[in-house]
Amino acid sequence: MWKMKQQSKMLSRIMLTVVIFASWFLAAKATPTERGTAPNLNDFQLRPATNQAELLDRVIKLDTKLPKLGVKNILEQANRHGEPSTSLETCNSDATARRTLSSASYCFNASDSGKIGGEVEWMPQGVTTVGDAKTDQYWNTKQPILISWYDKKPKTPTNTDADKIKGARVTFFDPETAKYQHVLLVYPFINSFGNVSYMSLRTTQKEGYDSLHAGGIAWYGNYLYVADTARGFRVFDMRYIFDLKEAKNGDITDKNQIGYHNGKYYGHGYRYVMPEIAAWSSVVNRDSTKTCTLNAGSPTFSFTGVDRSGFPHLTTGEFCADKIAAGDINKSGRVARWPLDGNTGQPKLINGLWKADAAYRLPISNIQGGVSYNNTWYLSRSQGASNGFLYVTKPITSTTGILEIDTAHYAAVGPEDLSHWPKADGSPGGLWTVSEHPGKRLLSTIEQERLSPLALINIEKDHQIDIDTIVTDFI
Template sequence: MRTSRKTLSAAAALAVLVTTVTVPSASAAAASPPALSDFQLVPTQTDKQTIVDQLDARLPKLGVQNILTQANRDDAPKGAACTSPALDTNTLPVRDKFCFNDGDVRTTEWVPQGITTVADAQDDQYWGDKQAVLVSWYDKQTDPVKGVRVSFLDTATGNYQHVLLVYPYTNTSGNPSYEQVTTPQSGDHGSVHAGGIVWYGNYLYLVDTNRGIRMFDMRYIFDIKSAGDGDVTDSSRVGRHDGTYYSYGYRYVMPQVSGWSNPDGLAEFPPDYRCAASGPQKFSYLGLDRSTNPDSIVTGEYCADQDDDNLNGRVARWPLDGDTGKPAPAADGRWKASQAYRLPTPRVQGAVSVDNRWYLNSTGGGTTGPGHLRAAVPTGGNPGVLATDGAAHDVAVGVEDLSYWPGRDQLWTVTEHDTQRIMYAVSRP
């Protein structure tokens, strides 16, 4: 296992507590804490590893280092040439940035959403000798629906490679196969929105808005092009058909190995991106906090402005097992949030926390107005309410998920709108 546990000293723990003492804003005073009992997940898709093992016996695979080395998207602008009109509204110094190539910047089929880095993956912030940034995309088209892909970018070169995420199953002939990642996961349904990802140890965590969290294993990235029974020339098919494995034309696929879902299955939420004040959480985005003991995943809700401070959305913290890279469930087998807070603002697209100080990306300006990055701290105990700490900063148009890179003290995000896409980092405000 690549991830080690960490302990907090008494002094550090005291410092964390001190940073949470703040004067509540008007918004925080008006909102009430959420119920911690609303944040529970149960293990699902527990048979998927068996099918992945069967695929492993039939298909060649490649490790993350080799995928980064031979990344085929090598024509993206680099250095000073890497820029985007999305950054025109950004008021914070850009610490680092990477571009997509022209085809990925302009495509209206695929939309980038989630972001994670090798600093989430492990403490030393290296995967072998590589440092990578990963970005998730969901497919907007309906025929065929291709689900979710992830870009693996080598920060040393700026080159990247797409990997298609897939859902394994046993077909009617009794052979291991796979299909695109959709919600619900059967039939003709839309792609999982892929609003947030976290790479932790060997696992890639992906939010599924109405369901919970899906898990993929970096040790099982299958090379369809190199398979004797693989076909990457047909971009209209996925899975095993007549003895041949297809992948919508992508060279690599990574199948789901397990999942954690709402106890009552797919949750229902109000229409038009509105949220409920209580009940199961909407899983809109995902982040990692390595400053807690144990490490923890944070999840949150994207909610339209409903003129009600209790409907801005909620964030929660979920404990991880640093020895296995997997969730740390309670004694009853359920994965339960250890903390939950009401958000101080609507339209939050991404959140991370560091030493109990939260950082929130929000939007609201469409394809032209700026995004906003603000800090917030807990008030009212746990569960509680986040109160904005300092001014909100105008940032790039269309900012999405957030990821924190401790060694560089950088907040990373990705912008979503076609012709305005870029990955970039700023310092914490």
């Protein structure tokens, strides 16, 4: 009797799985003409910001006013301690709904983790690693992981810096010690008195505007590319991280002020500030009222990554919510690949423009992160308070098309951006992500060996589901 009940329970779970996933994967397996239209590569073009030269000039001026500190020393002096996982057990079971999902994981300290259901100021979003930045996967003697956050706590905008909108920050995390340090990202400008100053990162660089979402970050060479949702990228340089604590004219005690005031430099209480040195914007302005509702037009930059297979590329993608897509694949979002100059770490240009050389329609909505490697895309999908999913697509070699899901796997609750850390021999390695929900936050990686060809679900050409595969992953 017990065995029969267990079998019945197992069958019920299998049937529930079929109901939940069948519609997603049937859409993913349909023919391109049934599923939508491929993106137009002409929609994916970026130009340098009109104030590109001025941005760099302002940073050079800051360099004469403030001392700098390198990444290695920042990590060695890091002021926060995280918690590593033990073996395959996660350091926060709430973040994985008590499933063993990752090869390794790290948790932030209590103030950064937040409480389930509690109000928080900062939300983690993007992730990148030294595996993106350098071929040898070391920055001096360190192997840093970087995480971006945006300031979400509601504020009442005013016309002064005291509006306390802190913009975006990047965490430098040392996986060897689990120590980490927050660095505030800032936008440099010349104030009304002719002094070089800076403000927090905003959607528009004026007081009263919201914090930049920083939904994805990509580190390549000396440069950190931060996704600017409506425009393209903000760019930062690892060689320009300023240390206000060591500055004779710096103040890290006042958490309200930022920039230069009465002879001192402030950073909302942060020790380090990292100024924007460049920016890239879509050639055609995006119509924000039609996000995810058009088959064409300038893309949204929701997440980003680095692809080191072949010639180096940045990857980008659009988050399109389920309620907007409503099952229409043409509203599910797009991803693209942008060529980089492997020698300089800067965009590889054609006639002064940065043009994507590949773009694809996403097969499903609610994608929070995506990165390609060896013609295969890896996509993270959020699912509210439940486990998210990690999708592996079929390889695609055309320059445009529609991605097709090959396998699907459980992810943590609220997975965000993805970063691929290749093995030393260049073969596929681990996928890093960060989960955002307060009290369920987790920095984690999963090795691609664990993403077997027959994983969570595999729908064959005749749309029959492999029951044994489902049982293996669900029980």
